[in-house]
Amino acid sequence: MMPQTTPSLPDRQDLLRQLAAIVGPGEVLTAPRATRRYTRGIRFGGGPVAAVVRPGSLVEMWRVLQAAVAAGRAVIVQAANTGLTGGSTPWGEDYDREIVLISVMRLTGIHLLEAGKQVLCLPGATLDRLESTLRPLGREPHSVIGSSCIGASVLGGICNNSGGALIRRGPAYTELSLYAEVRADGSVALVNHLGLDLGDDPETILQRVEAGQLPVPAPTEAWASDHEYQDHVRQVDADTPARFNADPRRLREVAGCAGKLAVFAVRLDTFQAERETAVFYIGSNDPAELTAIRRTILADFQNLPVAGEYIHRDAYDVAARYGKDTFLFIRKLGAQRVPALFATKARIDALTERLRLGTTLSDRIAQGIAGLMPQHLPARMNDFRDRYEHHLLLRMAGPGIAEARALLSAMFPTAQGGFFECTPDEGAAAFLHRFAVAGAANRYRAIHAREVEDIVALDIALRRNDRDWVEHLPPEIDGAILKKLYYGHFFCHVFHQDYVVAKGQDCLALEHAMWDLLDRRGAEYPAEHNVGHLYHAKPALAGFYRALDPTNTMNPGIGQTSRKAHWQGGCDCGGH
Numbered sequence: 001m002m003p004q005t006t007p008s009l010p011d012r013q014d015l016l017r018q019l020a021a022i023v024g025p026g027e028v029l030t031a032p033r034a035t036r037r038y039t040r041g042i043r044f045g046g047g048p049v050a051a052v053v054r055p056g057s058l059v060e061m062w063r064v065l066q067a068a069v070a071a072g073r074a075v076i077v078q079a080a081n082t083g084l085t086g087g088s089t090p091w092g093e094d095y096d097r098e099i100v101l102i103s104v105m106r107l108t109g110i111h112l113l114e115a116g117k118q119v120l121c122l123p124g125a126t127l128d129r130l131e132s133t134l135r136p137l138g139r140e141p142h143s144v145i146g147s148s149c150i151g152a153s154v155l156g157g158i159c160n161n162s163g164g165a166l167i168r169r170g171p172a173y174t175e176l177s178l179y180a181e182v183r184a185d186g187s188v189a190l191v192n193h194l195g196l197d198l199g200d201d202p203e204t205i206l207q208r209v210e211a212g213q214l215p216v217p218a219p220t221e222a223w224a225s226d227h228e229y230q231d232h233v234r235q236v237d238a239d240t241p242a243r244f245n246a247d248p249r250r251l252r253e254v255a256g257c258a259g260k261l262a263v264f265a266v267r268l269d270t271f272q273a274e275r276e277t278a279v280f281y282i283g284s285n286d287p288a289e290l291t292a293i294r295r296t297i298l299a300d301f302q303n304l305p306v307a308g309e310y311i312h313r314d315a316y317d318v319a320a321r322y323g324k325d326t327f328l329f330i331r332k333l334g335a336q337r338v339p340a341l342f343a344t345k346a347r348i349d350a351l352t353e354r355l356r357l358g359t360t361l362s363d364r365i366a367q368g369i370a371g372l373m374p375q376h377l378p379a380r381m382n383d384f385r386d387r388y389e390h391h392l393l394l395r396m397a398g399p400g401i402a403e404a405r406a407l408l409s410a411m412f413p414t415a416q417g418g419f420f421e422c423t424p425d426e427g428a429a430a431f432l433h434r435f436a437v438a439g440a441a442n443r444y445r446a447i448h449a450r451e452v453e454d455i456v457a458l459d460i461a462l463r464r465n466d467r468d469w470v471e472h473l474p475p476e477i478d479g480a481i482l483k484k485l486y487y488g489h490f491f492c493h494v495f496h497q498d499y500v501v502a503k504g505q506d507c508l509a510l511e512h513a514m515w516d517l518l519d520r521r522g523a524e525y526p527a528e529h530n531v532g533h534l535y536h537a538k539p540a541l542a543g544f545y546r547a548l549d550p551t552n553t554m555n556p557g558i559g560q561t562s563r564k565a566h567w568q569g570g571c572d573c574g575g576h
Helices: 012-023 032-039 058-070 127-137 154-159 202-211 229-233 287-300 313-322 324-333 335-354 361-371 379-387 400-411 424-447 507-520 539-548
Strands: 051-053 074-078 099-103 110-113 118-121 177-182 188-193 262-269 277-284 307-312 390-397 417-421 452-461 481-489 494-502
Touching (some): 012 051, 012 058, 032 051, 032 099, 032 335, 058 074, 058 177, 058 202, 058 262, 074 262, 110 127, 127 335, 154 262, 177 202, 188 202, 202 262, 277 287, 277 379, 277 400, 287 390, 287 400, 307 424, 313 324, 313 379, 313 390, 313 424, 313 481, 324 335, 324 361, 324 424, 361 424, 379 417, 390 424, 400 417, 424 452, 424 481, 424 494, 494 507
Parallel strands (some): 051 099, 074 099
Antiparallel strands (some): 110 118, 177 188, 177 262, 277 390, 307 390, 452 494
16 A cells, blocks of 8 residues: 655645636735735734735635635735724734735725615725715614725725724624635635625635625524624623623624635625714813713713714823824825825835935825824814813714713713814814824824834723723833823723834833733723734634634634644643
């Protein structure tokens, strides 16, 4: 009897020829200059790949996935590459296999279901395009200005349980999807959980989905959004956070999969756009006053807010200077132009890096131009900035407007706080300024590179019953930080905390010290940017990843788990 031998895997050139035969030679990128925009994250992450492959159809994506898996390569399926924790790119070079990165951004289809009450989105569909598609119907996606403005994909939000500013909608979530999984025997299987009868042949299913040849949806009990969140967030005395990435309540198949499945389509609810809204601008030097507002509205109001965003005065100041160009760009040209702006900036930064001019020239030019422009923030907002440390932007709709007006009029003015009801222009400016805060720390780092070591960026979820939500850092940590930017989704108790760290300080040690402080407070983190490669996946989340991907072929190493085939060496998934 002849001894059995393991079939040899194709070498790189053989694999590249296979991939080129599927998608065409021009869609298989191997030169570092061509792959840079795919293999580097916008804030963190980067590493080599065997190839970046850009399929032009769902069938091509399916065939590329099969070829890469059969060749024994690891696979990263990447959408818009807008993640903030490095979760959609390689992370260094210490993998035990080459990586094939599949970019799905040519697969942009969006199909309306039930007159737009639901949508079916292909993997490259972006939030801004979905928002534009729904606007004529008077409907909205899960997220509006925010992730949509940096060109984020719909798919990325689902795969990472992303949050958002819109309180009533909760985290991005669906139980209706079409995905491929790599099973324990190494085979690749297509799983249709869209709730649509599309037949049994994988390529026929994919062709029908891409073409929009979809049957009328049958009744289903499966969710296409988080139906429980409105009740969940109202439980202000619960000692757990309202939402966070590793919440086991919302880990299901593609929801929260972080790239451990290859997702071809998701089916989602859309939401009726509000016809009448009002914005209230609240300032206080006493955090307890904002706590009272949050608890009263969540527990007692008939109508939840549309949004409730917090900005600390220091974040207000940094954004007023270093987010000014973002504010002015959106105000003049609209949020729909921002993805193109970010793409142009990325190309310029790549060019200046090749010319050995660094990657901050575009930031310096934009900052210089913005500095020549007149004051852009409304006078009443700036007056509140001078008077109050803590700022809350409250958007109400319909009958909720009268509820908020009555509450705030009864509460204020006090010795510590006040409010005003915004004009439409003031309300738009307030929320646009809040959006500008998110990128202000990055701009500060670019302009002050000689003084700044780096940014430690945390997004945290505090318990719903926390009243002491203002952070107080010990002197040994506080002294290492130049700027602290606190802002976030106040009613969900989700906060973004960006720390601009002084030159020469150990950012990793600082971050770990902050994790210890958060653990003592009962916080969960990350809240909405997911673990990426920056955070350890806690045991339950790591177990979820392992169950989805028993061979560890898809996005290996996510959550600082094992990068090796079949999870060899175990996974360092304890602790943080």
